[in-house]
Amino acid sequence: MGFSTLQDYLTDWTLEGRTRRQVSDTILALAEASMLLSEVAGRGALGGQLSRVVNNAGEFDEQKEIDLLANRMIVDALQSAPVAAIASEEAEEPIALKPDAPLLVATDPLDGSSNVEANVSYGTIFSILPRHPSSTGEAAFLRPGSHQLAAGFVLYGPQTVFVLTVGVGTHVFTLDREAKVYRMTARGLDVPSETAEYAINTSNARHWDEPIRIYIHDCENGANGPRGHDFNMRWTGSPVADIYRILTRGGIYLYPGDSRKGFQQGRIRLIYEASPLSWLIEQAGGHATTGRERILDVIPSTLHQRTPLICGSRNEVDRVMRIYSGHEFKSDHSPLFGRRGLFRALP
Numbered sequence: 001m002g003f004s005t006l007q008d009y010l011t012d013w014t015l016e017g018r019t020r021r022q023v024s025d026t027i028l029a030l031a032e033a034s035m036l037l038s039e040v041a042g043r044g045a046l047g048g049q050l051s052r053v054v055n056n057a058g059e060f061d062e063q064k065e066i067d068l069l070a071n072r073m074i075v076d077a078l079q080s081a082p083v084a085a086i087a088s089e090e091a092e093e094p095i096a097l098k099p100d101a102p103l104l105v106a107t108d109p110l111d112g113s114s115n116v117e118a119n120v121s122y123g124t125i126f127s128i129l130p131r132h133p134s135s136t137g138e139a140a141f142l143r144p145g146s147h148q149l150a151a152g153f154v155l156y157g158p159q160t161v162f163v164l165t166v167g168v169g170t171h172v173f174t175l176d177r178e179a180k181v182y183r184m185t186a187r188g189l190d191v192p193s194e195t196a197e198y199a200i201n202t203s204n205a206r207h208w209d210e211p212i213r214i215y216i217h218d219c220e221n222g223a224n225g226p227r228g229h230d231f232n233m234r235w236t237g238s239p240v241a242d243i244y245r246i247l248t249r250g251g252i253y254l255y256p257g258d259s260r261k262g263f264q265q266g267r268i269r270l271i272y273e274a275s276p277l278s279w280l281i282e283q284a285g286g287h288a289t290t291g292r293e294r295i296l297d298v299i300p301s302t303l304h305q306r307t308p309l310i311c312g313s314r315n316e317v318d319r320v321m322r323i324y325s326g327h328e329f330k331s332d333h334s335p336l337f338g339r340r341g342l343f344r345a346l347p
Helices: 006-016 018-047 065-078 202-207 210-224 239-249 270-283 314-325
Strands: 053-056 062-064 083-088 103-111 122-130 150-156 160-165 170-176 181-186 197-199 252-255 287-289 309-312
Touching: 006 018, 006 170, 006 181, 018 065, 018 103, 018 122, 018 150, 018 160, 062 065, 065 083, 065 103, 065 122, 083 270, 103 270, 122 239, 122 270, 150 239, 150 270, 160 239, 160 270, 170 239, 170 270, 197 239, 202 210, 210 252, 210 314, 239 252, 239 270, 239 309, 252 314, 270 287, 270 309, 287 314, 309 314
Parallel strands: 083 103, 197 252
Antiparallel strands: 053 062, 103 122, 122 150, 150 160, 160 170, 170 181, 252 309, 287 309
C-alpha cells in the first residue's frame, strides 16, 4: 500500500540498543490490545452493554463495563512484554507482572468512556517508563513526565489511529482493518503555533479562576475584543479526541482546576493522562502546562494525582501562562475588554 507499518518504524528505531527493543516490544503489545479493543468498540451495542456502570470509583468517577474490559485486555497483552508493573486508572495500586523486567507502563485503558453510548470517539492513553531500581510499587511511578521512554494514545473513532512518540517527533499510524496492522499516515506532526480554536467546558465558567476567565473572555469577544479575530470552541468531553484534533490542525485544550469541591486540581490524572499527552504535544512543537509550570516537570506525589492541563498551540499556551504570571496585564491585555475593565459584566 506504500505506507510503512508501526513495526517497520519501530524496527528502524530499535537499531541502536537493547532498551529500545524492549520499549518496542511493549508498544507492539499495546498495539495488539488496541486492535482487539477497536473491534469491540466497532460493534457498539452489538457487543453487549459496554456503557453499563459496574462500579462507582469515588464521588465523580464511574467504572463502566468497557473500562474494565479495556483494562483486562491491556494487562493480558503486557504479560508477554518486558514490563515489571502497570499503573492503571482502573486499579488502586500498581499491578505487578515481572518484578525484574526493565519497564513500567502507566495507562488510562479507556479515556472518555462516558461517550460510549453517544458513539463519540474515545481512546487508550499509555506511558512507558524505565523500571525504578528499588521498587515496582507506587513509588516507582512517582517521577516527572520527562522520564518517559515512550508515550501515545489510541483513538477509536471512524478510523482507529495510534499516535506515538519515542522522543523523535509525534507520528500517526492508522489501523488497516483488513490487514490488521497499523500503517504510518502522518510523520512528524507540527502543531501550528497560532490557532483560532479552543477546547474547554464552558458550563464550569462560574467556577474558574481569574486567569482562565480572562483568557476565555478575550476569545469570546473575538474580533471586537483585544485579540482582534474570532475564535471557535470545540469540546467533545473526551481528551484524546480533543488532543488529536489539536495535533492535526492546532488549537488549545484547557482543563483547569476550579473552585468546585474535588476539582481544585482539575480532573486529568497526571501520570497516565497529562504526562503522555503533554509529551506528544511537545514533540509536535506545542506546549503543555498547569498554567504555572511545565507538565513534564511536575513530580507526582500520589499514583492517581490530578492536575490542571493546558496544552496545544504554543503561542496560546504561552499567553495563558503570561496571564497566570500577571505579565499579560502589564503588556498587551486590554483593560477596555477585560473582566476588570469598563465593560465587565457583573457576576
